[in-house]
Amino acid sequence: MKVARFYAPGDIRIEDTPEPVAGPDELKIKVHNCSTCGTDLKIFRHGHHHIDPPRVIGHEIAGSIVDVGSDVDGWTAGDRVQVIAAIPCGDCPDCRRGRLTICPNQKSMGYHYDGAFAEYMIVPRAVLKVDGVNRIADSLSYAEASVAEPLACVLNGQELARVGAGDVVVVIGAGPIGCLHVRLARARGAEAVYLVELSRGRLAMAAALVKPDAAICSADVDPVDEVLRLTDGRGVDVVITAAAAGKAQEDGLRMAARRGRISFFGGLPKDNPVIACDANLVHYRELTIVGANGSSPAHNKQALALVAAGAVPVDDLITHRMPLAGVLDAIHTVSTGEAIKVTIEP
Known part of the structure; x- marks a missing residue:
């Protein structure tokens, strides 16, 4: 089978490799769609401290089960599934308190385990242990289901920022995450949603x-x-900062109303993570600043349900579909800002 394997920054290779074999506590799936994100671009450019290459990357996963390990219950060949990306351990004090998104032992598909830029892949026991495999409704395409993973992250961010009925919301950043934030804010009852973006072309498209x-x-x-x-x-x-820019966070503090909530959703470059924060704005306006780190397995289920119900449409956000051999073209397209969502169809 074909895979896209990361070896080093700037070095992703399309290779032939034997099909994986599911162990007794694993699933094997045929990958139908694995969508790309800005993280894939970062990995291509800089690598990642959690990736010990060579590693098959790709973490926005949707496919069909082709083999079920002998110790796995509840699944059969042919089931259409979406798979989580972030894998909490389920055992640590944070996980036991329900704070799965900040599990200090978190692993990830495409980082610690081979991901879905491949024709077939293994869903490891760690994913099954935390209920990280979700059925795809018959009404959804695999491509739509693959977008549930980033939507799950968006859902976590808006829950933490308490987006709700009557809110006026600003989303800074008009990439795929920003677009999902706009749609989810509306689904959660926001009165108005404004979108801020530096690039005129990207803003117009979004x-x-x-x-x-x-x-x-x-x-x-x-x-x-x-x-x-x-x-x-x-x-x-x-204010939701869906951009990896310190200025977005600084501007967000100045846009917030009294008792406003600011979500630092987009992480900053590790070599420049410090911003200027007017602490008196936070103090006198009683502002709340929250972070947002990935998603939980439950968020993935909720995201799939929102898409299936039509509350957060995603199909039109998928602007480019490419074969597995086009992974490098897909990553380049992400880098140019010419697309909203790019999906790989092995």
């Missing part, structure tokens, strides 16, 4: 799909001034 109440190009206007203008000087209830 806004045409997700239709925010205002599309703000930060190359043309000061986004803080524009958000304050739109809200008659009040600011917004929730």
Whole structure:
């Protein structure tokens, strides 16, 4: 079978390798879709400290079961499934308290285990242990199901930021995550959702799909001034920074209304993670700043249900579909900002 295997920064190879064999406590699936994300681009450029190469990457996974280990119950060949990316241990104090997204022992598909840029892959026992395999509704395509993983992360972020009915929300960053944030905020009852983006072309493409109440190009206007203008000087209830930029976080603090919540959803570069924070804004306005780290298995189930119910459509966000041999082209396309979501179909 064919796989895309990471060896070193700048070195991902399409290779032939024998099909994997499921152990007694594992599943083997045929991969139908594995969508790409900005993390795949980061891995290609810089590697990752959790990846010991060579490693098959790809973590937004949807496929069909072809073999069931002898010790695995509840699954049969032919079942259509989505697989989590982040794997909590299920045993540590944080996991026992239900805080699975911050498990200190977390493993990941495509990092610690071979991922889904492959024709076939193994779902390890660690995933099954935490109920990390989910049935795909008949109404959903595999491509749509693969987007449940990033949507699960978005769901975690909005739960932590308490996005709800009547909120006015700003999303900074018009990539696939930003688009999902806009749609989920609407599904959660937001009164208005504004989208901020530096690139005019990317903003236009995203806004045409997700239709925010205002599309703000930060190359043309000061986004803080524009958000304050739109809200008659009040600011917004929730700011979500879906961009890996310190300025987005700094601007977010200045856009927030009194008792506003700011989600630092997008992580910053590890060589430049420090921002200027006006602590008096936080103090006097009683602001809340929250982080967001991945998703839990339960978030993946909820995300699939939201997509299946039509509450958060994702099919139109998949702008490019490429074969496994086109993984490098897919990663390049992600880097250019020409796509919203790129999916690989092995």
